[in-house]
Amino acid sequence: xxxxxxxxxxxxxxxxxxxxxxxxxxxxxxxxxxxxxxxxxxxxxxxxxxxxxxxxxxxxxxxxxxxxxxxxxxxxxxxxxxxxxxxxxxxxxxxxxxxxxxxxxxxxxxxxxxxxxxxxxxxxxxxxxxxxxxxxxxxxxxxxxxxxxxxxxxxxxxxxxxxxxxxxxxxxxxxxxxxxxxxxxxxxxxxxxxxxx
Numbered sequence: 001x002x003x004x005x006x007x008x009x010x011x012x013x014x015x016x017x018x019x020x021x022x023x024x025x026x027x028x029x030x031x032x033x034x035x036x037x038x039x040x041x042x043x044x045x046x047x048x049x050x051x052x053x054x055x056x057x058x059x060x061x062x063x064x065x066x067x068x069x070x071x072x073x074x075x076x077x078x079x080x081x082x083x084x085x086x087x088x089x090x091x092x093x094x095x096x097x098x099x100x101x102x103x104x105x106x107x108x109x110x111x112x113x114x115x116x117x118x119x120x121x122x123x124x125x126x127x128x129x130x131x132x133x134x135x136x137x138x139x140x141x142x143x144x145x146x147x148x149x150x151x152x153x154x155x156x157x158x159x160x161x162x163x164x165x166x167x168x169x170x171x172x173x174x175x176x177x178x179x180x181x182x183x184x185x186x187x188x189x190x191x192x193x194x195x196x197x
Contacts, residue, residue: 028059028154028188030073035186037075041164042177050091054079057107059188061154066120066141067112075105095171102129110134118142122158128167135160137184152190159183 038051057073077099080091092099109124115138122137142155162180164170 024062024064025068026061026063027191028061029191030055030057030059031153031187031189032056035188036184038183038185039180040183041180044175047181048082050080050082052076052079052105053081055186058191059154059156059186063144067114069109069112071107071109071122071124073107075107077103077105096169098129107135107137112139126162129169131167133166135162147187147189154188154190156186156188157184158186 032055035055036051036053037055038049040047040049042048052075054076055073057071059071060069062068077097078092080097080099081088082091091097094101105126105128107124107126109122111123113121113123115121118141120139120141122139123134124137125132126135127133137158137160139156139158142157144152144154147153160182162182163178164180165178
């Protein structure tokens with residue numbers, strides 16, 4: 001006796017949907033060796049660059065619908081460097097970041113909005129010196145593929161402009177500009193056992 005065809009088709013579609021859903025959501029860990037948070041700010045007329053060398057976090061990616069993705073990151077404030085010890089010590093001091101009191105900056109996304117091919121406005125909460133502000137990162141997905149030793153990786157770039165006064169960083173306003181241009185480059189490794197059903 002032949003089995004009815006319609007229930008078989010429906011069951012196949014449901015199972016296929018579940019299987020694709022299981023493969024769609026992946027958790028990537030930010031690779032601190034190949035990631036950095038750079039910035040530049042004016043000193044009188046010229047721009048002075050610097051970066052934070054220690055960043056960690058996770059990016060939970062729905063590759064079928066990147067708008068459903070999330071990101072959380074932690075930046076070690078004391079890892080700031082501008083290649084000048086005197087300036088770096090000043091930036092870590094209570095004049096600027098007060099790194100001993102506020103050792104970490106954090107970012108946690110709230111939403112991703114597609115703005116073009118592989119580009120997104122990622123809205124989230126940036127917390128610095130215990131001040132939490134909503135910001136929008138201009139994010140580009142650089143791709144997914146094999147990395148070192150066959151590991152699966154993803155690449156990301158993000159940028160935004162901040163007013164340092166919004167985060168209670170107000171020293172030397174006569175010499176140091178208030179607008180800080182931020183450029184973030186992230187390489188993230190697919191976590192083993194991190195694919196979510």
